Amino acid sequence: MFATLSDRLTATFKNLRSKGRLSEADIDATVREIRRALLDADVAVSVVRAFTGKVRERALSEEVSGALNPAQQVVKIVNDELVAVLGGEQRPLLFAKTPPTVILLAGLQGAGKTTLAGKLARHLREQGHTPLLVAADLQRPNAVTQLQVVGERAGVPVFAPHPGAQESSEGGVVVAPAADPVAVAREGLATAQARQHDVLIVDTAGRLGVDAEMMQQAADIRDAVRPDEVLFVIDAMIGQDAVATAQAFADGVGFTGVVLSKLDGDARGGAALSVASVTGRPILFASTGEKLTDFEVFHPDRMASRILD
Numbered sequence: 001m002f003a004t005l006s007d008r009l010t011a012t013f014k015n016l017r018s019k020g021r022l023s024e025a026d027i028d029a030t031v032r033e034i035r036r037a038l039l040d041a042d043v044a045v046s047v048v049r050a051f052t053g054k055v056r057e058r059a060l061s062e063e064v065s066g067a068l069n070p071a072q073q074v075v076k077i078v079n080d081e082l083v084a085v086l087g088g089e090q091r092p093l094l095f096a097k098t099p100p101t102v103i104l105l106a107g108l109q110g111a112g113k114t115t116l117a118g119k120l121a122r123h124l125r126e127q128g129h130t131p132l133l134v135a136a137d138l139q140r141p142n143a144v145t146q147l148q149v150v151g152e153r154a155g156v157p158v159f160a161p162h163p164g165a166q167e168s169s170e171g172g173v174v175v176a177p178a179a180d181p182v183a184v185a186r187e188g189l190a191t192a193q194a195r196q197h198d199v200l201i202v203d204t205a206g207r208l209g210v211d212a213e214m215m216q217q218a219a220d221i222r223d224a225v226r227p228d229e230v231l232f233v234i235d236a237m238i239g240q241d242a243v244a245t246a247q248a249f250a251d252g253v254g255f256t257g258v259v260l261s262k263l264d265g266d267a268r269g270g271a272a273l274s275v276a277s278v279t280g281r282p283i284l285f286a287s288t289g290e291k292l293t294d295f296e297v298f299h300p301d302r303m304a305s306r307i308l309d
């Protein structure tokens, strides 16, 4: 991810290197290049506008500090503003004063929620927590099984509806038990309390597109378990759709933080660069592959450095 954007920005800065002083025209030309590079990377137009406005203003007004030449000064400003767009300081997960801490995962189908549930559970377990995963995605026929598989790999127990009485088959395809996902989430919470798990991670159903019924279900689950964190999982490959999708989840369910998934892909990175700024919510984690270990705590400053390297 970001390879093209990174190359474009590096080329832009290279053009400045030979210049002893930067004129207003030099700065305007640079800002124009940055604008084009960001737009071509699918960064949301509103974010690009605010970003380039700040870079221009600072490049024109700030004194060049002793240690940096004018080109390095511009790189520093772009770096600072990238960090700001990506959310500024790293924001750690917030734990409840009285356990269990409840984390609800929301996002479109295929965004990477179930995979992330396993990664997060593993990460928390390694930090000494005792998480319980809850399979409240009863929409996708194999979502419960998938969570059980990742739970097993992560060494974390999974609370799932019991297959059996309500389970049925249609043309050889096993249909998930028609249990109520809100009830499953509620029972999962009671189980975590009874067995003294200190973190509960609830996986919810997504649809391929934004859907009122799905949103309502996620909101009902939220109301039933009163999460400390609602993490919106977004596929970084979805480009320009990211902003509208994030906005729909912000309005429909509300979220406290973002997880970027599929950052290992070769998408242009616009979603990753837009979503914190557009939603005003920090990016907490990044998912970078299909394995449980392909998981990172998200650091805005490290991501900015990676882009500008």
Ligand code: GDP
Pocket (backbone or CB within 6 Å): 107, 108, 109, 110, 111, 112, 113, 114, 115, 116, 206, 261, 262, 263, 264, 265, 287, 288, 289, 290, 294
């Ligand atoms: P859900 O529908 O939101 O629960 O999404 P899943 O967790 O089932 O993920 C959908 C697909 O994306 C699966 O094939 C995952 O293996 C894959 N996937 C999830 N996260 C990542 C990631 O960070 N990188 C890559 N390359 N694939 C991922």
